Amino acid sequence: MSEVIRLENVWVKYGDIVVLEDINLSIYEYDFLGIIGPNGGGKTTLLKVILGLIKPTRGKVTVLGDTPEESRRYVGYVPQVTLFDREFPATVLDVVLMGRLGRKGILGRYGKEDLKVAYEALESVEMLELKDRRVGELSGGQLQRVLLARALVTDPKILLLDEPTASVDEPTKTNLYELLKKINNKVTIVLVSHDMGVISSYVEKIACLNRRLFYHGSPEMEGRAVEETYQCPIYLIAHGFPHRVLKKHKRSK
Amino acid sequence: MILWEALQYEFMRNALLAGILASIACGIVGALVVVRKMSMISGGISHAAFGGIGLGYLLGFDPLYGALAFTTASAVIMGFIRERMGISEDSAIGIIWVTGMSLGVILIGLSPGYAPDLFSYLFGSILAVPSSDLIVMAVLDAVILVVVYFLYEEFLAVSFDEDFAKASGVPTERVYLILLSLVALTVVILIRVVGVILVIAMLTVPAVTAWQFSRRLNEIMLLSSILSIIFTVEGLWLSYIFNIPSGATIVLVSVVTFLLASALKKIF
Incomplete structure (x- = not known):
C-alpha cells in the first residue's frame, strides 16, 4: 500500500508556545485513522498542517508525494461544526457547491456538472430533501452531513474530519460512522476527536495526540499510550466514560 | 405630494438620483460587509477618506478623487496588515482611522x-x-456590480x-483585498x-435589517438596496419638510426602521 501522507519531525509553534512537537506520522492509502487527544492538544492544527493552511515551524510534510499546497485539491476537509455562524445567509445547496469553487475558476460560474455532483453528494448523505433549507435551520448532525457533502464534491482522495461527532446524538453518530465506512472504500480518512468511545469501534488505526504524537497502530487500546496522552489513569477509559477522562485531565493541571 | 413639488428643482432630482445610486452600492457591498463582519474595517476606511478630502482642498482638485485615493490605499494597507504583519486587525483599524482624520x-x-x-463632507449634503x-x-x-457578479460565489465561500x-483553491487573500476595495469605492x-x-451606518443598517428577512446573500443584497432607497427618500422628504440636515435624518430613519423590524421579527 502506498503512503499518502507523511510528516517528518514536524514542529508548530505559535510564538513561544509549542503546539505540535516533533510529529512523525505515515498514513497509507485507504487507511481509516482516528487521532484522539484532549482539547487544545493540537488536533486541528495537525489537520491544518496537512492541508497546508498552517506552515510548520520545522519539519517536512508530504501529501500524495507533493507539498500540501499542491495536493490540496485532492484533500477534502470537514471542519468543526461549532465554528459556524448559524445565521449565515446560505442554503444547504449553496454550501455544498462551495466544494466546487476550486474547479470552476475564479471568474467562472457553477455549471450543470457542478450541480449534478452536488445533488449526488447530498443524496449520499441523505440531505437532498433539505437542499433549499437555510444552513442555520439545520441540527448539528444535519450540518455535519452537509459539510461532509461539501468535502465529497471536491472528489477527494483524502478526507480530513475535525470532531465530526461533536454536537451529534448517538444514533446520528452511528449513521455518520457507517457512512464514513462506506466512503473509506475509495478514500483515505483521517479523523480527529476527543471522543474515543466511538472512534475506537470504527477506525482501523489510532493515534494519540497531545502536543506529541504518542502511538500509531491498531486500535486495541494501548493503555500506556492513552495514559501518556491524557496523563490520567487508564481505568477511566476502560469503564467507558470518555468525557470523564477530559475532566480529570483538566483538574490535574 | 410635497415630494413631487420638490422634484421640480434640479437639486432635488439630483439628490434623489444620488440616493438611488448610493443605495445600489451600499445594499450590495453592505450585505458583504455585515455577513463578513467587517463593519469596523469599513469605518476605518471611510474615516481615512477624510485625509484625501483634505489633500483635495490643499491642492485644489475635487476632494472626492482624493477620498477615492485614500480609501483605496487604506483598503490595500488593511489587507496587507492582516495577511503579513503581526498587528491585530483591530489595532490596525484604529490607527488607519485616526491617521486619515488627522x-x-x-x-x-x-x-x-x-x-x-x-461640513458637507463630514455629514453629507x-x-x-x-x-x-x-x-x-x-x-x-x-464597477461594483460587475465585480460582485463575477466573484459572488467566492465572496460567499470566503465569508462562510x-x-x-x-x-479548495480559492485565492482568499486576493478575494479579501478585492472586497476591501469594493468597500473603498462604496x-x-x-x-x-x-x-x-x-x-458606516449606510453600510450596515440596511443590510442588517434585510438580513433578518433573507435566506440567502443575494436576497440580502437586493432587499437592502431597496430598503436603502426607501430610507434615503424618506429621510430626504423629512429633512425637506422639517428643514433638518438630510444625512443624519436618513441615518436615523434607517435605525428606527431597523429597530421596528427587529421588534416585529421578535413578535412574529
Whole structure:
C-alpha cells in the first residue's frame, strides 16, 4: 500500500508556545485513522498542517508525494461544526457547491456538472430533501452531513474530519460512522476527536495526540499510550466514560 | 405630494438620483460587509477618506478623487496588515482611522482660505450633489456590480468558511483585498449622501435589517438596496419638510426602521 501522507519531525509553534512537537506520522492509502487527544492538544492544527493552511515551524510534510499546497485539491476537509455562524445567509445547496469553487475558476460560474455532483453528494448523505433549507435551520448532525457533502464534491482522495461527532446524538453518530465506512472504500480518512468511545469501534488505526504524537497502530487500546496522552489513569477509559477522562485531565493541571 | 413639488428643482432630482445610486452600492457591498463582519474595517476606511478630502482642498482638485485615493490605499494597507504583519486587525483599524482624520484636519488647516463645504463632507449634503458627481457615482456602481457578479460565489465561500475556501483553491487573500476595495469605492459614493462620519451606518443598517428577512446573500443584497432607497427618500422628504440636515435624518430613519423590524421579527 502506498503512503499518502507523511510528516517528518514536524514542529508548530505559535510564538513561544509549542503546539505540535516533533510529529512523525505515515498514513497509507485507504487507511481509516482516528487521532484522539484532549482539547487544545493540537488536533486541528495537525489537520491544518496537512492541508497546508498552517506552515510548520520545522519539519517536512508530504501529501500524495507533493507539498500540501499542491495536493490540496485532492484533500477534502470537514471542519468543526461549532465554528459556524448559524445565521449565515446560505442554503444547504449553496454550501455544498462551495466544494466546487476550486474547479470552476475564479471568474467562472457553477455549471450543470457542478450541480449534478452536488445533488449526488447530498443524496449520499441523505440531505437532498433539505437542499433549499437555510444552513442555520439545520441540527448539528444535519450540518455535519452537509459539510461532509461539501468535502465529497471536491472528489477527494483524502478526507480530513475535525470532531465530526461533536454536537451529534448517538444514533446520528452511528449513521455518520457507517457512512464514513462506506466512503473509506475509495478514500483515505483521517479523523480527529476527543471522543474515543466511538472512534475506537470504527477506525482501523489510532493515534494519540497531545502536543506529541504518542502511538500509531491498531486500535486495541494501548493503555500506556492513552495514559501518556491524557496523563490520567487508564481505568477511566476502560469503564467507558470518555468525557470523564477530559475532566480529570483538566483538574490535574 | 410635497415630494413631487420638490422634484421640480434640479437639486432635488439630483439628490434623489444620488440616493438611488448610493443605495445600489451600499445594499450590495453592505450585505458583504455585515455577513463578513467587517463593519469596523469599513469605518476605518471611510474615516481615512477624510485625509484625501483634505489633500483635495490643499491642492485644489475635487476632494472626492482624493477620498477615492485614500480609501483605496487604506483598503490595500488593511489587507496587507492582516495577511503579513503581526498587528491585530483591530489595532490596525484604529490607527488607519485616526491617521486619515488627522491628516485631513491638518491638510485643510494648511489650505488657503476658508473651507466652505467642509461640513458637507463630514455629514453629507445630498442636496448639493453636482451632476458631475452623479457620473462618478454611476461609474463606481457599475464597477461594483460587475465585480460582485463575477466573484459572488467566492465572496460567499470566503465569508462562510475561509479555511475551506483556501483549501479548495480559492485565492482568499486576493478575494479579501478585492472586497476591501469594493468597500473603498462604496465609501466614496456614500460620502456625498451621509458624509465620512456616517458612512458606516449606510453600510450596515440596511443590510442588517434585510438580513433578518433573507435566506440567502443575494436576497440580502437586493432587499437592502431597496430598503436603502426607501430610507434615503424618506429621510430626504423629512429633512425637506422639517428643514433638518438630510444625512443624519436618513441615518436615523434607517435605525428606527431597523429597530421596528427587529421588534416585529421578535413578535412574529
